[in-house]
Amino acid sequence: MIKKLADYLVEEILQESDLVLEPDEDLLSTGLVDSMGIVRYIAWISEEFDIEIPTEDMIIDNFINLEAISRYITSRQA
Amino acid sequence: MELSLHGALEASAKKHPNKIAYICRDEELSYAQLDLSSAQIARSLHQRGIKKSEPVGVFLGRQLLSPIAVYGILKAGSPFVPLDPMAPATRIAEIINDTGIRFLISDDSWKRQLIKLLQEDLQLDTILGVSKELSSTTLSWDSIRSVESNYSTSTSAEDPAYIMFTSGSTGRPKGIVHTHVSGTAYARLSSNLYGLSSDDVVLSHSPLHYDISTFGYLSCPRMGATCVIASDAEVKMPVSLASLAAKHRITIWYSVPLALKQVQSAIQQGHQVNLESLRWILYGGEVYHPRDIKALAQHCPAARWSNVYGPAEVNQCTYHHFDPAEMQEETDIPIGKVWDETDFLIDGLSISRDSSRPGELMIHSSTMMKHYWKREEDASMFFIDQVGKRYYRTGDLLSMENGLLRFHGRIDRQVKIKGQRVEIKEVEAALMAIWPDRELTVAAVIEDGEKILIASVVNLPDQSLQAEALKELRQVLPAHCIPHDFLGLDIIPRSPAGKIDQSFLQTLWNDQKTR
Numbered sequence: 001m002i003k004k005l006a007d008y009l010v011e012e013i014l015q016e017s018d019l020v021l022e023p024d025e026d027l028l029s030t031g032l033v034d035s036m037g038i039v040r041y042i043a044w045i046s047e048e049f050d051i052e053i054p055t056e057d058m059i060i061d062n063f064i065n066l067e068a069i070s071r072y073i074t075s076r077q078a
Numbered sequence: 079m080e081l082s083l084h085g086a087l088e089a090s091a092k093k094h095p096n097k098i099a100y101i102c103r104d105e106e107l108s109y110a111q112l113d114l115s116s117a118q119i120a121r122s123l124h125q126r127g128i129k130k131s132e133p134v135g136v137f138l139g140r141q142l143l144s145p146i147a148v149y150g151i152l153k154a155g156s157p158f159v160p161l162d163p164m165a166p167a168t169r170i171a172e173i174i175n176d177t178g179i180r181f182l183i184s185d186d187s188w189k190r191q192l193i194k195l196l197q198e199d200l201q202l203d204t205i206l207g208v209s210k211e212l213s214s215t216t217l218s219w220d221s222i223r224s225v226e227s228n229y230s231t232s233t234s235a236e237d238p239a240y241i242m243f244t245s246g247s248t249g250r251p252k253g254i255v256h257t258h259v260s261g262t263a264y265a266r267l268s269s270n271l272y273g274l275s276s277d278d279v280v281l282s283h284s285p286l287h288y289d290i291s292t293f294g295y296l297s298c299p300r301m302g303a304t305c306v307i308a309s310d311a312e313v314k315m316p317v318s319l320a321s322l323a324a325k326h327r328i329t330i331w332y333s334v335p336l337a338l339k340q341v342q343s344a345i346q347q348g349h350q351v352n353l354e355s356l357r358w359i360l361y362g363g364e365v366y367h368p369r370d371i372k373a374l375a376q377h378c379p380a381a382r383w384s385n386v387y388g389p390a391e392v393n394q395c396t397y398h399h400f401d402p403a404e405m406q407e408e409t410d411i412p413i414g415k416v417w418d419e420t421d422f423l424i425d426g427l428s429i430s431r432d433s434s435r436p437g438e439l440m441i442h443s444s445t446m447m448k449h450y451w452k453r454e455e456d457a458s459m460f461f462i463d464q465v466g467k468r469y470y471r472t473g474d475l476l477s478m479e480n481g482l483l484r485f486h487g488r489i490d491r492q493v494k495i496k497g498q499r500v501e502i503k504e505v506e507a508a509l510m511a512i513w514p515d516r517e518l519t520v521a522a523v524i525e526d527g528e529k530i531l532i533a534s535v536v537n538l539p540d541q542s543l544q545a546e547a548l549k550e551l552r553q554v555l556p557a558h559c560i561p562h563d564f565l566g567l568d569i570i571p572r573s574p575a576g577k578i579d580q581s582f583l584q585t586l587w588n589d590q591k592t593r
Contacts, residue, residue, distance in 0.1 A: 015549065028311035030139065030187045031164040034557060035314045055347040060311045060318045 001070045008044060009066075013037045023066045038063065045069065051076040082233045082258045084152040086265065086300040088113060094276065094302050101326060102142040102307040109302065112145060114227045119150020119206065121229040122222050123181060126204050131237055133159045133177040136286060137170075137184040137192070139310045143207065144286050147183040148240075148295055155231040157238035157255070160287035163191045165556045171198035173243050173251055177451060183207050185219065235259045241451055242289060242390055245492075245501045245559065249508070253451030254390050263444035264393040265296040267417055271397060272330060272358055272384070276302035279326050279355075283308045283319075283333035288498065289390035290362055293332050308337075316340035317349050324352035331359050332386075334497030335366035342374045353378035362386030362394070363497025365485070367527060368407045375402035387413035387485070389472050391460075393445040395420050396483055412482040419444040423469055424476060426462065432478050436486040439476040440469035493522040495529055498558045505551075505559050509533055512547050519570050519578050520561060523587045530562040532587060538566030565590055 006021045013033060027033050033041065042063070046053045051073060062072040081089060087109075090099075095110035107115075123134065134151040136158050138144045151158040159177055161170050163184075174182075180203035184192060189210065196202075196212055209218040239261045246252040268274070274297055282294025282305050298305040306326045312318045320341040322328065331338075338361060345351050356378045362385065371383065383402060388395040398414025405411070416422050423429070425437035440462060447470070449457060461468050475486040491502040505520045517536040522529045538544070544564050551560050565587055571579040 026187065026311075028314050029141070029309060031191055031310075033314075034164065038314050055344060056317055056349050058315055058317050060315050063315070064311065 090302040116149035120153035123154040135179045135182040167194040278303040320344045320351040327355040334363040356381040436475040533561040534565040
């Protein structure tokens, strides 16, 4: 799942296909993903993994890095 | 005699060393720690041979290291230059070279951006705060923390304290030079106006390169208040941002309207947000619709509201305090009255009574910048001198009704997007460089109550070329200057005088959206 998450982020959101993301790399605190980017990314995650993402789940802890996102998706699919 | 900006911090650190000065995410910094760490920065810069008043760049985001960098540079006797790490590398490089910056303060979390930046042609000496060997010399935070922490240098009040760069209509960013006099005047006047004290907890939402940040970075240390820096991560996550208010018992919230609208949207979507601790909500940078204010005001009954106005060149210069319950929905909020130590002209005339015809506001204030960086010679373009006083020409059109100033737009084509200045000419020039044989114009239109930029182009190229063009624009312009979308036209709508027909563009845009 992490690879799939990384591929879409790198190619579609960041449009820098040569970028290599670490699973624990902070996506939010540095300039990696901007606020529009994160909104688009969350919308894609919701559709792609067929999960509903309520507003109260849109918090830092769930989206800080690829590992966290992957954990969050698994918990929503359960 | 007023203290320097760092002198004010030193006084607060002496008075209450253990009080928390800054909080960001789960970290905090006491006044004593801030004073000590910033002195270590000053000493490190000195050891590296910094010259008096040599500008130093701050390449950081909304993080706890930012106030340390700011006060470290001030203690070294230099002005700090906030750089937006998210801006295109070419633009940052232009500012670095224009100001002759040899020292940058950053940290490893900005490594990716630093690598891009270092591909530009720069004359850097040292990057402080970076542990990895990039290309020029670096100095790690660990080495900075190991130097002695007593350091002092003499600063005179007229020395430059910070240089903020803003969009310029010629395509080159303009550097606004503030001194210890103007910075301290802002800290003093804003503290007085809002009764800021050491009991306050202030939420600072703006990044350092944006002038709204001065309340958190300059006023708070002066009064020994606690400042909560909304981190870059929190700013991207509205629910996390909204919950800061209750988590830290915020008493004064200061941001652009956009951030407050995000809080409102979190509430609307059913999220529990507690705003009871707020005693002041300050907003500025752009217009905030009374309807949106009323909606949020229900959730913070104890808060007073203040519309803050002032171009970065004068810091704040007017205020309007109001009670949302007594406000009419259909009228825009006035920008109000000028504050202390300030007077103004409209179209060069002193105004004492109402004047409904909008004219250009000219401001004289103790909080005013000294000049633009390297543009001392052009003073007559930006200032007018009258009866021994220097007034800054804001370019904003204002009227006075019932003793209150009201905003009516610009004399030129500058607009504000998300509270940040955009020089339309600069965006047009960048787009014309990509499509030299196209006739085009860039304009702000309203969509869902928000201002967005659109580029109207005759014979608009297809979608893949549009995407390419946007990508190229992102290499040269900051994010808020990038057009949101394109509009294909047969002809650019102009009045007989050649002025672009704004309302017609808006209509065409609305049509395109509903199609």
